[in-house]
Amino acid sequence: MDWSWLLSPPTAFLVILGAGVCVFGVFSSLALRKGRTGAGAKPYACGEETPDQQVQPDYSQFFPFAFFFTILHVVALMTTTMQVGAAATLYIALIYVLGGFVGLSVLYRR
């Protein structure tokens, strides 16, 4: 049986993702549950009180477009640069497309 798929990027991605989730879970159990309240939630200004601005323009509305492009871009690049003729190429390509579909579904779930 050909075990080279263990060295492929999707496998590495899943292994690293699992390791990251484990590390996050272990160390989040050590973190204190108390959230930021009062002045702790406000920006640091050398102790001075900072008034809240009514309008705070930022680029958060751009994020959905940026992530949409990133996900599709990566999926397209990975599927088009795969080795033709390899046994697992079709399955890996399907996994990438499925992953991209899931990512976009999560992104646009609202």
Place this chain on the structure above:
Amino acid sequence: MPVLQRVVTWARIKSPWILHFNSGACNACDIEIIAALTPKYDIERFGIQLKATPRHADVLVCSGPVTRQVQDRLVRIYEQMAEPKFVVACGTCACSGGVFQGCYNVMQGIDAVLPVSAYIPGCPASPPAIIDGVVKLLTSLKA
């Protein structure tokens, strides 16, 4: 996980980052605190670094009696520190008000405003005394 907790406690003891705040001092204790950070006394050998923001600090090193004007600012800065956090009162004024005890414009020491973990007396507190106080604070964290 007690083993992991011990590792985290060990890491926190070996790297306490401090934020220095002058709450109405005459600057003598501030000079001694800075002197303790210089290579001659080298309090940095305990892993202590002077930080410029309470977001990064573990220990708030306060000098001076808390004046009524600075009281709100001091509390605000303390609230902006992440847990676990500790307060060190450096100098006699910070411990009990010092020569300003009973004055109309001061709060008679840091512990009138914040929970203090260590008191370092002196007018000003000498760098060896500051080092001694910090080491005792770190030793108490081990327990």
